[in-house]
Amino acid sequence: MQRLCAYSAHGRDALNIVIILGSGPKAIQATEWDASFWDQLVVINNAWQIRPDWHACVFPEDFPDEKRPTDLASNQRLIQAEQFVPQQNQFGGVVYVGGTMAFTTAYWALGALKPDVMAFFGCDLVYPDSGPTHFYGTGTPDPLRNDVTLQSLEAKAARLQLIAAKYGCSCVNLSTEPSRLVFPRATLESLSEVDVIELDHQMTEHVLKRERKLGYQVTSGRYWEFVEQFDPNALAHIDALWLEAHANALLDSQMA
Numbered sequence: 001m002q003r004l005c006a007y008s009a010h011g012r013d014a015l016n017i018v019i020i021l022g023s024g025p026k027a028i029q030a031t032e033w034d035a036s037f038w039d040q041l042v043v044i045n046n047a048w049q050i051r052p053d054w055h056a057c058v059f060p061e062d063f064p065d066e067k068r069p070t071d072l073a074s075n076q077r078l079i080q081a082e083q084f085v086p087q088q089n090q091f092g093g094v095v096y097v098g099g100t101m102a103f104t105t106a107y108w109a110l111g112a113l114k115p116d117v118m119a120f121f122g123c124d125l126v127y128p129d130s131g132p133t134h135f136y137g138t139g140t141p142d143p144l145r146n147d148v149t150l151q152s153l154e155a156k157a158a159r160l161q162l163i164a165a166k167y168g169c170s171c172v173n174l175s176t177e178p179s180r181l182v183f184p185r186a187t188l189e190s191l192s193e194v195d196v197i198e199l200d201h202q203m204t205e206h207v208l209k210r211e212r213k214l215g216y217q218v219t220s221g222r223y224w225e226f227v228e229q230f231d232p233n234a235l236a237h238i239d240a241l242w243l244e245a246h247a248n249a250l251l252d253s254q255m256a
Contacts, residue, residue, distance in 0.1 A: 016040075017191050018115040019174075020105055020123060021047045021054070023134040026177060027122025037188040040113055044105050046134070047122060058084060058105040079108055085221035087111035091163055092208065094223050095216040095230065096238065098156035099149040100125075106160055110169060117170045117191050124179035125153050143180075148230050149223065153180040155239035158246035159207075165199045165249070182246060198252035203245045211238060 017038045021030055023046050031051050035041070043054045048069045057069055058079040068078065087108045088094045097103050102123045109118060125143045127133045143153055150156065161171040161183055172186035172194050173179055186194055216223075216230055223230075 015116040015192055016114065017117045017119065018042060018109050018113050020044070020102070020109060020118055020120045021050065022102055022120070022122035023047050024122035024124055024126075024175070024177070025128075025132045025134060026175065027134075030121055033188060037191060038119070040109075040115070042105060042109050042113075044101050044123070056109075058101065058108060060101060060104075079105075079112075081221055083112070084108040085219075088221060089217070089219055092211055093217040093219070094221050095149050095218060095235070096159065096211050097149075098153070098159075099147055099223060100143040102143065103156055103160060106164075106171075110160075110164055110167060114167070115169050117172065117194055118164060119172050119174050119186060119188075119191055120181060120183065121174040124173075124175050124177050124181060126178050126180060148227055148232050148235055151232065151236050152239040152243070154182050155242045157181045157183065159242040161197060162199060162204055162242070162245060162249060165197045166201075166204060168196060170194045170196045195253070197249045200245060200248050200252060203248060207238065207241045207245055210241060214238065 018040045019038045019042065021027060021041060021043045023044065027047060027050055035053055040056065041054045042056045042058060043050070045059050045063060046067060048054055048057045055075060056077050056079050059068065061081050084104050088097050088104065090111050091097060091107045097107050102125060106118060109115060127144060132138060143150055157180065164171050171183045172191070173181050173183045174186060174188065176185065214234055218226055
């Protein structure tokens with residue numbers, strides 16, 4: 001089944017749909033998906049192994065060389081810190097974005113690809129106590145580490161959804177599993193019909209102003225070198241504001 005054509009908020013004749021594919025245990029299901037439902041497939045870390053027709057593979061500087069894809073097709077590219085850190089900075093910086101690859105990849109895609117829809121799969125940020133944690137077996141649950149930028153994964157997801165909406169992009173979750181992402185659920189077939197959350201521009205700008213006033217910008221992206229300068233309580237307060245803004249936006253969307 002081909003997706004329906006819909007008008008893009010970015011002035012294009014059709015929607016620009018980007019899939020963000022992570023390495024969760026169910027991510028392997030994407031092997032069977034029909035690629036006609038999206039325009040760009042962005043994979044995180046090892047997820048390039050799931051299917052060969054990805055367009056961008058995003059990974060951090062400590063991702064082992066032997067795990068990186070080789071023999072790239074002409075339409076494939078590798079995205080590393082020198083590409084994604086400037087995009088993080090454009091959207092406030094890594095301390096506010098959240099220092100884990102699901103959010104890093106999403107903000108890179110938002111800035112570089114300018115999607116109308118970002119649909120996430122294998123990025124639920126939920127890790128079982130036993131059994132496989134990733135599609136390839138057992139790995140390190142990086143988003144759950146003790147990190148001042150990741151005190152609330154829900155707040156970081158809420159921020160992403162609201163910032164994306166500011167730029168005319170909808171965030172949805174293709175997973176049916178428990179998730180730390182706060183995005184609405186969707187299916188491949190419904191991606192051309194999803195709505196952008198109703199944005200409270202005043203509240204959103206208020207929180208962004210609070211971030212700027214706090215001043216935790218690290219333009220190099222290497223925030224761990226300055227972590228002693230960050231007040232966890234101040235960042236937790238910012239998280240709480242994003243969750244409040246998101247709750248208000250959900251309410252406004254329901255009433256629209």
